[in-house]
Amino acid sequence: MGAGRFMLHTPEASGTIVNDASVLAWDQYDLTDVSGFYITIDGGADIDVGLPNPTGSNPTTYSVTIGSLGMSNGPHELVVAAYNAEGTKSANSTTLDVIKV
Amino acid sequence: MKYIASLLLLAVLLPAGLQAQACTSTLSAGANIGTALDGASAGNVICLNNGSYSGFDKGGYSFASNVTVRSTNALGATLTTEARLYRSNHIIFSGINFDDGVLLSDFSSSPASHHIEVRNSVFDGSQLIINAGNWSSSAVIIDGNTFINYNSTGFEGRITITRDPSAGTNAGITVSNNSFSVGGCSDGIQLTGGINGVTIGPGNQFIDLIQGGCGPHVDALQIVEANTITITGNYFENCTVFLGFYDGGDDVTLTHNIFNTGNGTGQHFQMGAMDDLVFNHNTVIGTNTSIGTKNDDFDAGDPNQDWIVKNNLLQDSEFTDAGDHPGGTNMTYDHNMFKTMGEARGTNQIIGTATFVGGATPTTSAGWRLAGASVGKAAGDDNRDVGTNFPYGTPTAPANLRIQD
Numbered sequence: 001m002g003a004g005r006f007m008l009h010t011p012e013a014s015g016t017i018v019n020d021a022s023v024l025a026w027d028q029y030d031l032t033d034v035s036g037f038y039i040t041i042d043g044g045a046d047i048d049v050g051l052p053n054p055t056g057s058n059p060t061t062y063s064v065t066i067g068s069l070g071m072s073n074g075p076h077e078l079v080v081a082a083y084n085a086e087g088t089k090s091a092n093s094t095t096l097d098v099i100k101v
Numbered sequence: 102m103k104y105i106a107s108l109l110l111l112a113v114l115l116p117a118g119l120q121a122q123a124c125t126s127t128l129s130a131g132a133n134i135g136t137a138l139d140g141a142s143a144g145n146v147i148c149l150n151n152g153s154y155s156g157f158d159k160g161g162y163s164f165a166s167n168v169t170v171r172s173t174n175a176l177g178a179t180l181t182t183e184a185r186l187y188r189s190n191h192i193i194f195s196g197i198n199f200d201d202g203v204l205l206s207d208f209s210s211s212p213a214s215h216h217i218e219v220r221n222s223v224f225d226g227s228q229l230i231i232n233a234g235n236w237s238s239s240a241v242i243i244d245g246n247t248f249i250n251y252n253s254t255g256f257e258g259r260i261t262i263t264r265d266p267s268a269g270t271n272a273g274i275t276v277s278n279n280s281f282s283v284g285g286c287s288d289g290i291q292l293t294g295g296i297n298g299v300t301i302g303p304g305n306q307f308i309d310l311i312q313g314g315c316g317p318h319v320d321a322l323q324i325v326e327a328n329t330i331t332i333t334g335n336y337f338e339n340c341t342v343f344l345g346f347y348d349g350g351d352d353v354t355l356t357h358n359i360f361n362t363g364n365g366t367g368q369h370f371q372m373g374a375m376d377d378l379v380f381n382h383n384t385v386i387g388t389n390t391s392i393g394t395k396n397d398d399f400d401a402g403d404p405n406q407d408w409i410v411k412n413n414l415l416q417d418s419e420f421t422d423a424g425d426h427p428g429g430t431n432m433t434y435d436h437n438m439f440k441t442m443g444e445a446r447g448t449n450q451i452i453g454t455a456t457f458v459g460g461a462t463p464t465t466s467a468g469w470r471l472a473g474a475s476v477g478k479a480a481g482d483d484n485r486d487v488g489t490n491f492p493y494g495t496p497t498a499p500a501n502l503r504i505q506d
Contacts, residue, residue, distance in 0.1 A: 025505035082496035
């Protein structure tokens with residue numbers, strides 16, 4: 001951006017358009033010590049989703065519906081982390097930007 | 102492989118960080134501990150200099166935060182008579198020799214005790230009895246203690262937990278990181294009297310508890326009519342009876358335990374009148390399991406029923422239906438791993454010889470997890486390794502978070 005030009009704020013956040021029926025999925029390559037998963041929305045409280053709908057192996061894919069997360073309409077940042085039997089969390093996944101409609 | 106030496110050393114060296122707490126008062130040998138408790142305030146640390154003290158029979162203490170009673174030097178103080186505490190809360194005992202044992206009981210009165218801890222202490226020839234009569238969610242913790250050489254004359258357990266009157270729900274008692282070994286005619290732990298809401302583990306070790314010529318039962322863990330019990334992350338080795346569940350229990354869950362080679366050729370697990378038992382992700386080596394209720398059992402009219410036995414690793418071990426009411430009804434055996442088809446039962450059996458992270462004779466709990474190339478890796482119905490997965494590591498991060506078409 002050159003000097004003297006305005007930085008334009010974009011009111012519309014970028015992200016995938018989703019609705020309650022959309023399916024949020026992720027892959028887990030190593031299941032060692034995985035007892036479940038937490039999803040966080042916009043850095044808020046952990047939502048414990050357990051081990052939802054596992055399919056396949058190496059990786060095993062897990063999924064939830066967007067509607068099950070109680071998310072308001074608008075732009076949101078989603079991340080998922082695994083936890084072990086003592087509740088110790090893994091590092092977070094990369095962030096997924098969505099816009100709930 | 103014996104873990105106990107390291108555990109004893111731990112008891113001496115690591116009183117759970119409590120040694121780091123500064124003493125707010127210090128007693129000399131022979132002083133009255135009960136009087137010191139009478140004068141204590143929330144957060145006080147009462148230190149006991151080396152030497153002998155009488156026990157006490159006290160109660161009615163309620164503190165806003167923990168009052169700690171500990172040896173000035175770990176295990177330097179010895180209580181020569183029984184310590185009895187009733188109707189109290191927020192008291193910790195740590196690093197003490199209890200030569201005549203400890204009794205935690207409210208004697209059928211209220212208020213119920215809660216937030217009591219006994220840590221890093223030694224019971225040599227003595228017993229810890231908890232009567233959780235009307236306790237609910239008590240947050241009572243028994244951790245890091247050593248129990249040796251006890252010959253039972255009443256309650257059979259070196260730790261006995263009972264409930265009289267049977268009034269509370271979910272007692273909320275945790276028994277973790279304790280060592281039970283080295284002689285004595287007694288159980289390791291006995292749960293009785295309809296007690297519920299007890300967690301055994303993680304980190305308890307039951308080693309060399311041998312019946313031999315003893316009159317009283319010598320079982321590592323005995324249940325007599327207990328329910329909602331969790332037994333997880335413990336190590337059992339060379340005991341005549343690892344699990345003496347002769348007399349019934351409901352909703353007992355065993356996960357991630359290691360049973361390493363029963364002593365003798367008898368029945369190392371004796372399971373009768375057990376309802377809603379879950380036996381999941383345990384490692385069982387050289388162990389004979391007898392499943393069935395006997396007519397002389399406490400709950401003789403109740404056959405085993407509604408079991409889920411899955412994801413276990415059994416090597417040189419097998420299940421045998423026996424007793425007057427052999428086996429049980431609605432018993433599910435699934436995704437268990439056996440060394441040979443001759444030992445196998447149930448559905449989705451896995452057959453093979455396991456190899457362990459710690460080699461042929463693992464010396465740590467972590468060593469009992471399956472090696473990378475072992476049969477049984479990720480072979481459970483939950484895609485995890487069969488057998489114990491304890492101690493738990495930190496999972497790897499999920500990948501490829503996406504909206505799926």
